[in-house]
Amino acid sequence: MVKLNENFGKLKKNYLFIEIAKRIKAYSESHPEEAKKLIRMGIGDVTRPLAPVVVEAMQKACAEMGVRETFRGYEDSGAGYDFLKDAVSNYYKSFGADVSADEIRISDGAKSDCGNIIDIFGSGNTVLVTDPAYPVYVDSNIMNGNDVIYADSTEENGFAAMPDRNVKADLIYLCSPNNPTGSVYNKAQLKEWVDYALENGAVIIYDAAYEAFITENDVPRSIFCVEGAKMCAIEICSLSKTAGFTGTRCGYTVIPNELILKDSAGSDVKLADIWARRQGSKFNGVSYPVQRGAEAVFTPEGQKQCKENIAYYQENARVIAKTCDELGIKYTGGVNSPYIWLKCPNDMNSWDFFDKLLTEIQVVGTPGAGFGKNGDGWFRLTAFGTHEATAEAMERLKGLLK
Numbered sequence: 001m002v003k004l005n006e007n008f009g010k011l012k013k014n015y016l017f018i019e020i021a022k023r024i025k026a027y028s029e030s031h032p033e034e035a036k037k038l039i040r041m042g043i044g045d046v047t048r049p050l051a052p053v054v055v056e057a058m059q060k061a062c063a064e065m066g067v068r069e070t071f072r073g074y075e076d077s078g079a080g081y082d083f084l085k086d087a088v089s090n091y092y093k094s095f096g097a098d099v100s101a102d103e104i105r106i107s108d109g110a111k112s113d114c115g116n117i118i119d120i121f122g123s124g125n126t127v128l129v130t131d132p133a134y135p136v137y138v139d140s141n142i143m144n145g146n147d148v149i150y151a152d153s154t155e156e157n158g159f160a161a162m163p164d165r166n167v168k169a170d171l172i173y174l175c176s177p178n179n180p181t182g183s184v185y186n187k188a189q190l191k192e193w194v195d196y197a198l199e200n201g202a203v204i205i206y207d208a209a210y211e212a213f214i215t216e217n218d219v220p221r222s223i224f225c226v227e228g229a230k231m232c233a234i235e236i237c238s239l240s241k242t243a244g245f246t247g248t249r250c251g252y253t254v255i256p257n258e259l260i261l262k263d264s265a266g267s268d269v270k271l272a273d274i275w276a277r278r279q280g281s282k283f284n285g286v287s288y289p290v291q292r293g294a295e296a297v298f299t300p301e302g303q304k305q306c307k308e309n310i311a312y313y314q315e316n317a318r319v320i321a322k323t324c325d326e327l328g329i330k331y332t333g334g335v336n337s338p339y340i341w342l343k344c345p346n347d348m349n350s351w352d353f354f355d356k357l358l359t360e361i362q363v364v365g366t367p368g369a370g371f372g373k374n375g376d377g378w379f380r381l382t383a384f385g386t387h388e389a390t391a392e393a394m395e396r397l398k399g400l401l402k
Helices: 006-010 016-030 052-065 082-094 110-120 135-143 187-200 271-282 288-297 300-327 350-361 387-401
Strands: 104-107 126-131 147-152 171-175 203-207 233-238 251-254 260-262 268-270 331-333 339-343 378-382
Touching (some): 006 135, 016 350, 052 300, 082 104, 082 251, 082 288, 104 110, 104 271, 110 251, 126 135, 135 147, 171 187, 187 203, 288 300, 300 331, 300 339, 300 387, 350 378, 350 387
Parallel strands (some): 126 147, 126 171, 203 233
Antiparallel strands (some): 104 251, 233 251, 260 268, 331 339, 339 378
């Protein structure tokens, strides 16, 4: 008889965004006219198109694929073409992080790597996740039968949990700028986490998917801007939000050559080698046209065009934050992040507030309870809509709560 992975039975019944979709569907079917006015500020999908320089690069690469002399099949290593890895390496150097091309592996996005990275670690590890947290951190570890413990991110600590020296963890998930709370770690705070990891022989899995939204000087764009991080950290990044690749799929993971652990026999093992073996077995690489498009992101013109899109979303975040200020609603995020994490008014729980916004003003957000116990009573709004939709949603919110 076939045996199932019964760890899936330990997951919450519905993935957060599936539950949101169900509620929207039920409301739309029962209120078809009102549903036409829906403004979606829940799922963090972008609305601005790819930068022209990216589209041009992809079109050129597609044309190459139609000519025998320039056609490309399987990539030799599956780690990414050298032209893209070199571009990413130079990008890191532009903000003071020393990352070499051979430490970078190109992937189809940060979400899959955040889950798949667990494959290279053994069973029995204690995995520390800050709460609230992006669901993939928790779910992927539950699927693999790992023990998950939590560091509380709360209103009191600015939703930026710090290490507890009385708690022992083997793997640590950190995200800065944070999804969902929009909070960030400054350099001194990240140094505390790096020191904790080094003291405990732990590895930090650092999700930097939103680094391009950082505006403050004391907030590192990479954990590798922190001394000692290359001895204990893996960084996972994505072009989904920084360059609009949500539907195109491209990201990268950095595992430093200095990150070496001992196996059960006491021999040194480079984590980069294990990740390379894992990816070589289970992943054939990102398509050539997409990698050419990604390369264009890191050109001077690509950076200019992508930053224009980011500035567009940052203006939306400013509008949302200003509305919260006018209404006297507490919030984090919006400055270094495309997310605004607001406290539900009148002590409402997250799902009740979701239903209120959906049914009374036809605005969709994300209930904080879906990100962990510390998220209940909080709510996430994204800045990825159009200026017009964002402004309209905020006018509706003011009309509802004033």
